Amino acid sequence: MIKIENLTKAYKAKGKTIKVLDDVSLEVKKGEVYGIIGRSGAGKSTLLKCLNLLEKPDTGNVIVDGIDLAKISKKELRLARQQIGVIFQHFNLLSSKTIFDNVALPLKLQGNHSKEETKAAVDEMLKLVGLTEFAHKYPSSLSGGQKQRVGIARALITKPKLLLSDEATSALDPQTTASILDLLLEINETLGITIVLITHEIEVVRKICDKVAVIDAGKIIEEGKAFDVLMHPKEPLTRKLIIEETSDMYLEQVRHFYKFEKNSGKHILLLSFVGETTYQPILNTIARQTDLDFSILRGELDRIKKMPFGQLLIEFNGDHNSLGKACEIMQGMGVHYEILH
């Protein structure tokens, strides 16, 4: 669906050039929900703008649906853009137009749609986002979540194959965020639209992304299935994003707490279970086959997109040999573990 190859983009400001995108390559397959996450100023918005060529990359190719966007005429680019829906952090609705007319705008800009056609299409979209009764209201009377629904309806009215989202939920409270994410997921599943979304909230990735790329200082530092990246982040920054954003500071606290307990025979492990392994009596098995004692410090069950997973923070008591044996058992059962202390 999307293929980005060796994208670079630099801005000149006051004689200095800043590289905003540095040799970025990535591929998004049809029907995927692809997340791009990074800190503020990492180059996320710039990257997204390159996907419909609102920003012209200095070098590299942007191929969307088989078309190299940099190589086509202005007119063709306009047509190509009509096939790419975009939603924005601040909604960008027109205050002078009704909800109906806001949603109808892209069709109006395309021309060649009859009044009846437009009405049917807008009604369908408003139904999809659950705002049928609001058709003749103005944006100023809507809540943030409702405004974003209008934004989504507007982005989808031209039946695009691709939807781009720049921090679509960043201006919304957690509950509204959840409902918008559900809506995006529904759109992805029922309409088969590929979604590329930008966020700085790991929660968004956790909820709806199939794949994720972590961008920092214009470079993609980690990329892969959302589940893998979230469960086993390789880069320190990714780990930091995950820990900070979920406010799971407890790992840090645990490390701190046990820092002075050297050679006490205490070992702290973080165990991660995925799918079937969640239901195996792993701790029992370890206690029976080794002479380790254990106590559970903390446990949680969650899901990443639709995949359930569990995490347990365990304190084992015993010598290193027993610990080694326990690790073997865990490996054998497909449980991922990480020794924190």
Place this chain on the structure above:
Amino acid sequence: MALAAINDILGTLDWSEINQATLDTLFMLGFAVLFSTIIGIPVGLLLFLTNKGGILQNRLVYSLLSFVVNVLRSIPFIILLIVMIPTTTFLVGTSLGAKGTIPPLVVGAFPFFARLVENSLKEIEKGIFHMAESCGATTWQIIWHILLPEIMPSLVASITVTAIALVSYTAMAGAVGGGGLGDLAIRYGYQRFETEVMITTVVLMVIMVQVIQFLGDFLVKIIRKK
């Protein structure tokens, strides 16, 4: 008694002349507002679009246009009236009367109005342009379907402000043979000391300003209601 006195004064006035002068002023005002709007909107749009960050960003066009607008705005209206006499004669065949006043009125008012338009446009959120471009809109479509509807309330408010400024410009034009209420006020009030006529013209102009302001506010309210 006061009423009788007012009646007295009103009775002595030459109403046919006052009526004619009022009509002349309204005529000047109407056309001056019309042409200032017709010229001011595109100039304001061009100023905004060619400015830094605009979708037609062009430093040369912007600087040039901005310079011309500033120069025109800094010329006192009474001077403009005189400087423009040849141009006015060329455009409408005379530099006298209501007709001969319209060109300088327009030249005096449209730069001011254009700046008001430019400022209204600056209020529009930058994101709207991203949205429009993402939809594949052309520049014309952005102007027609997005910018003009978005600034409509402030456009009406700006036209109101300009029209009110033009009321006093028309009075000034009277000084150099422009006709209308200003002309009347100067001829009777200043040159012949017929204070009643002068007061009447002033009252009429105050009423005019009030009516314009009321209509403008009313229209803005209707548009904003949406």
